[in-house]
Amino acid sequence: MGKSIGKANARIDAGSSKARRTSFIQDEKGMFVDGLESMARQFGMQRRRFGNGWCYDMPKSRGEGWVIQMSPEPGLFCVSAWFKVASKLSYTFDTDKPCMWLFSVSKGRITISGQGRSDRELKPMNQVVASPGTPITIHYSDEELICFDAMIVFEEYIHGRLLAGGGPETAFKPGEARLWTEPQINTPDVLLAMDELKWSIRKAVTPLPYYYFKCGEILMLIKRNQEQPELIDKRRADHVTWDNKQRIFKVKDAIDRNMLEPPDLSRLAALAAMSESKLRRSFKLVYGVTIAAYVREGKMQQAMRMLAKDEMSIRDIARACGYECAGRFSAVFRKIHHITPSQYRKSFDL
Known part of the structure; x- marks a missing residue:
């Protein structure tokens, strides 16, 4: 070392x-x-x-x-x-x-x-x-x-x-x-x-x-x-107030609590007490990614945990993450983690 x-x-x-x-x-x-x-x-x-x-x-x-x-x-x-x-x-x-x-x-x-x-x-x-x-x-x-x-x-x-x-x-x-x-x-x-x-x-x-x-x-x-x-871009349009940040934090917490089946956009907007368009824009300004991308990556993180255990097939894991097509799930997993689900599972000798 x-x-x-x-x-x-x-x-x-x-x-x-x-x-x-x-x-x-x-x-x-x-x-x-x-x-x-x-x-x-x-x-x-x-x-x-x-x-x-x-x-x-x-x-x-x-x-x-x-x-x-x-x-x-x-x-x-x-x-x-x-x-x-x-x-x-x-x-x-x-x-x-x-x-x-x-x-x-x-x-x-x-x-x-x-x-x-x-x-x-x-x-x-x-x-x-x-x-x-x-x-x-x-x-x-x-x-x-x-x-x-x-x-x-x-x-x-x-x-x-x-x-x-x-x-x-x-x-x-x-x-x-x-x-x-x-x-x-x-x-x-x-x-x-x-x-x-x-x-x-x-x-x-x-x-x-x-x-x-x-x-x-x-x-x-x-x-x-x-x-x-x-x-550094300091445009006022890209500024999120402290109060709105607290609302966005609550939205993120709501998503994190049930990442595999998160609340839909309308429910998240109601939680944040703002319009859907403002929620989408504010979330991206705070976290640097869209809500959809955040959920997608979160599901792939959950998928990593499930793949590390020999309890579910890749097809079942895909369904648990909301993908009926295992091929589509594998493509998204690889795009995010730069490795296929099967390759990742093999690293654990499973």
Whole structure:
């Protein structure tokens, strides 16, 4: 996994306050920063080689799902996670080296605490967390799907390798990430770059130097947005008020509670107390996808869970997801996950 950077330990709190245990791990040199591998170990996840990286499988006793990590060089980690746990889990990333996390959250409640600040729940979009060298604790909710991708970068890696010799125009420190605004890190090109990163991690066939260049691309796109704000579209028509965002959040929750048979558009519009056209537009502005696309991807996420178990045939899973034609279901699944349902099931030796 490459040599470590900085002194660190990992801590986990699992379950309720009555059933909580805390563990510490540290290697023989007192150096242990390995992206999310220490978290995976503490969660009892089983490690296996996965293409150019590692996959950590959640034990059935704790839940289901996986974490895939690429660590091309010391100080740079690229992660994609998809799991669901029966009890709340917390993990403390404890390092004395400045670093930053760029999260791309798709689903689930993920809360960040530490750094002397109040708890912060990550929104379903690109979010940055910068550490000056102090502990960061990540809390994962229970009984719901957690799906996110992340890029973890240490300051000494940025200057010692990533942007070495780039001149003052590329100067960057993780602490500067605190000044980034949501619009600056959620422009279409940054979202696309993070999506490309996600699929490279999940397919695990791209040569490791790719992650070095992709990380630099993403950081420089954000730096450009910060220095040239006029490039960001600020049209009033694309603004969603705080009140309307709360209504859209309720709509998303209603869909998530019954993803396989979500309420129709008219019922969702009634829940949001807005017209169907305004609901469609507002939902896309908040989440970056249409309601139909969100439901379609959500059903394919549910399909992944069902395919991981040998309880239903692919045809039955297709019907459960609302597809009478198994071929159409397979086409949609492949378009979203870049793998066919049968290929995905075979990866579990089913």
